Amino acid sequence: xxxxxxxxxxxxxxxxxxxxxxxxxxxxxxxxxxxxxxxxxxxxxxxxxxxxxxxxxxxxxxxxxxxxxxxxxxxxxxxxxxxxxxxxxxxxxxxxxxxxxxxxxxxxxxxxxxxxxxxxxxxxxxxxxxxxxxxxxxxxxxxxxxxxxxxxxxxxxxxxxxxxxxxxxxxxxxxxxxxxxxxxxxxxxxxxxxxxxxxxxxxxxxxxxxxxxxxxxxxxxxxxxxxxxxxxxxxxxxxxxxxxxxxxxxxxxxxxxxxxxxxxxxxxxxxxxxxxxx
Numbered sequence: 433x434x435x436x437x438x439x440x441x442x443x444x445x446x447x448x449x450x451x452x453x454x455x456x457x458x459x460x461x462x463x464x465x466x467x468x469x470x471x472x473x474x475x476x477x478x479x480x481x482x483x484x485x486x487x488x489x490x491x492x493x494x495x496x497x498x499x500x501x502x503x504x505x506x507x508x509x510x511x512x513x514x515x516x517x518x519x520x521x522x523x524x525x526x527x528x529x530x531x532x533x534x535x536x537x538x539x540x541x542x543x544x545x546x547x548x549x550x551x552x553x554x555x556x557x558x559x560x561x562x563x564x565x566x567x568x569x570x571x572x573x574x575x576x577x578x579x580x581x582x583x584x585x586x587x588x589x590x591x592x593x594x595x596x597x598x599x600x601x602x603x604x605x606x607x608x609x610x611x612x613x614x615x616x617x618x619x620x621x622x623x624x625x626x627x628x629x630x631x632x633x634x635x636x637x638x639x640x641x642x643x644x645x646x647x648x649x650x651x652x653x654x655x656x657x658x659x660x661x662x663x664x665x666x667x668x669x670x671x672x673x674x675x676x677x678x679x680x681x682x683x684x685x686x687x688x689x690x691x692x693x694x695x696x697x698x699x700x701x702x703x704x705x706x707x708x709x710x
Contacts, residue, residue, distance in 0.1 A: 433517070433567045433614070433674055437462030440513045444496050444505075444553060445523030447474030449625030450573060450618075450663045452481075454520050457667035459487040463518070466509040468494035470523070470633050488513070495635075496523045496549030497541075499556070506556040516561055518674060521553035522573040522618075525630035526653060529646035531586035538587045538646075541638040546591035550598055558602075561613055568613040569674045572599040576621045576682075580690060582706045584649040603679060616673045620683045622660035628653040 433439075441458035445451035447469030455467050459482055467482070469475040472493040479491040490512040494505045509516055527534070527542045550572050561568045577585060578592030596617055603615035628650050640646075666683055673681040682688065690707045697704040 433569050433677075436518070436671070436674070438464075439517035440464045440466065440509070440515045441518040441520065442466045442468075442505075442509055442516050442557065443520040443522055444468045444494065444502075444549065445573070446478050446491075447471045448478075449627065450620065450623060450666050451520070451522040452478045453663035453667035454522060454571075454670060455482060455489075457664065457671055458518065459485060459489070461671060464488040464513050465490075466505070466513065466516070467491045468496070468505045468523075470495045496521075496552055497544030499548075499552045502549075502552040502556045506560070509557075510560065515564060515566075516557050516568070517566070518569050518571070519553060519557050519561065520571045520573070520670075521550040522571070523549045524573055524575070524627070525633070526585075526627045526650070527587040527630065527646070528585040528649035528653070529587070529643060530584060533643060533645055534587055535640045537638040537640050539590065541634055542587040542591045543594070544638075546588070547594045547598065550595055554598075554602060558613070562606075562609070562611055566612060569616065569677075570602065570613060571616045571618055571670055571674070571681075572602070573618045573620070574599060576619050576687060576690075576707075578617075579619060580694060580704070580707045584645060584652075600679075614674075614677045614679075616670065616678060616681050618666075618670060618673070618681045619687075620666055621687055622657055623663055623666055623683065624657060624660040625663060628657060 441463045443455045446455045446467035482489040492505045494501045525545045527538045574596045575592045577589050578596035581589045599617040606613050694704045
């Protein structure tokens with residue numbers, strides 16, 4: 433897709449961080465924007481910002497882990513704008529800790545948002561996008577954690593590895609179907625977002641007692657992301673990836689150097705050394 437002006441962008445997890453930046457960047461390209469987030473208060477802030485810029489926008493509080501919620505968001509988008517040209521399945525949460533210490537609820541919550549949020553977005557929007565038979569693009573926010581496993585991050589890593597697989601499968605299936613829709617796996621490294629505060633939106637029914645291992649990794653994540661790149665820089669990369677039809681979008685040139693050592697370790701049959709993100 434080269435021409436974005438006048439097209440429709442859909443962004444989940446748009447209440448903060450990369451999601452809000454994607455919504456803003458798409459609006460700056462002259463696109464109509466549909467935004468969703470589970471946090472209505474933060475979603476309203478994004479909506480007010482976009483509306484203040486005379487952007488055509490619609491918003492809906494949405495729990496992407498629930499298929500019916502995502503379908504309702506898709507229905508609202510199509511009833512408002514009649515199309516979805518760029519779909520950003522961006523909503524994500526973090527839960528970490530030692531794998532044998534984590535309760536099932538950690539995995540249910542994290543997989544529900546990070547994996548099923550993408551799957552629900554695909555099912556709710558992609559058939560309609562295909563039926564339109566026009567150029568389109570889907571951006572799934574994965575993570576470097578979907579390519580490289582790290583200690584104390586099992587629920588997050590598992591969900592993101594699965595999210596990357598879902599994104600690659602989607603791209604392959606669309607290509608085999610002869611679709612005009614392209615796909616990008618967005619794999620950010622350290623970005624200055626509030627991902628370390630994900631539990632503020634954790635459903636009560638999936639609550640878990642705090643333990644030293646998950647408290648430790650959340651603090652490390654908060655400390656490291658504080659020095660990360662601006663989400664608006666990530667959004668600019670995404671727009672470029674859409675125009676260039678790039679499948680894998682990293683957020684730092686140095687991350688490319690992480691792949692060869694991992695591959696070499698795997699081909700030797702040894703446990704890959706976990707990377708240090710900068």
